[in-house]
Amino acid sequence: MPRLIVLYKPPEDTDAFDAHYRDVHTPIVSRYPNLRDLRLSKLAGVGGRESEYYLMAEMAFDSAAELDEALSSEAGAASAKDLRNFAVAGATMFIAPDEADA
Amino acid sequence: MPRLIVLYKPPEDTDAFDAHYRDVHTPIVSRYPNLRDLRLSKLAGVGGRESEYYLMAEMAFDSAAELDEALSSEAGAASAKDLRNFAVAGATMFIAPDEADA
Numbered sequence: 001m002p003r004l005i006v007l008y009k010p011p012e013d014t015d016a017f018d019a020h021y022r023d024v025h026t027p028i029v030s031r032y033p034n035l036r037d038l039r040l041s042k043l044a045g046v047g048g049r050e051s052e053y054y055l056m057a058e059m060a061f062d063s064a065a066e067l068d069e070a071l072s073s074e075a076g077a078a079s080a081k082d083l084r085n086f087a088v089a090g091a092t093m094f095i096a097p098d099e100a101d102a
Numbered sequence: 103m104p105r106l107i108v109l110y111k112p113p114e115d116t117d118a119f120d121a122h123y124r125d126v127h128t129p130i131v132s133r134y135p136n137l138r139d140l141r142l143s144k145l146a147g148v149g150g151r152e153s154e155y156y157l158m159a160e161m162a163f164d165s166a167a168e169l170d171e172a173l174s175s176e177a178g179a180a181s182a183k184d185l186r187n188f189a190v191a192g193a194t195m196f197i198a199p200d201e202a203d204a
Binding site: 004005041042043044045046047051052053056071080092093094095096097 | 149199
């Protein structure tokens with residue numbers, strides 16, 4: 001399944017970040033049309049180094065077309081807009097197609 | 103399943119990167135003890151923006167203990183050393199525990 005993946009940099013106030021993500025952002029993401037799965041992972045570093053990112057959100061869809069549809073939906077726009085409210089430390093996002101071709 | 107995740111920045115020469123990843127790096131990673139799954143994704147940007155990363159490698163294990171074991175194995179050391187040979191544009195890595203607690 002193709003995934004939309006967002007990686008969030010460590011926030012200054014993790015409690016406030018977690019609360020906003022849970023109470024405000026997740027309900028918006030849950031409105032994505034055709035969302036099949038939302039997986040959240042609090043990340044840990046490797047070999048004693050801090051992880052560059054704090055949280056990974058993986059949103060899975062049945063097809064690339066449905067992923068695109070979600071991005072251009074009302075919920076997609078609201079989600080992008082909401083990033084400004086809590087992802088102030090920075091975030092990066094990308095699409096992982098459903099393939100293993102490297 | 104807990105995952106070790108490595109994200110590679112876009113290489114200058116993608117053909118050389120892909121060839122090294124396939125012919126040299128993947129055989130090393132495949133020697134990780136207890137590796138359950140290696141998933142490779144060539145990443146795409148969102149909304150017309152370039153993805154900050156080119157390739158995502160996800161290595162899944164049955165437990166955090168087995169993941170740690172793989173990292174400290176001979177293959178883990180060889181894999182880390184091999185990064186210098188092809189990941190010159192940069193890479194970041196982290197562990198995604200098997201949970202959804204955000």
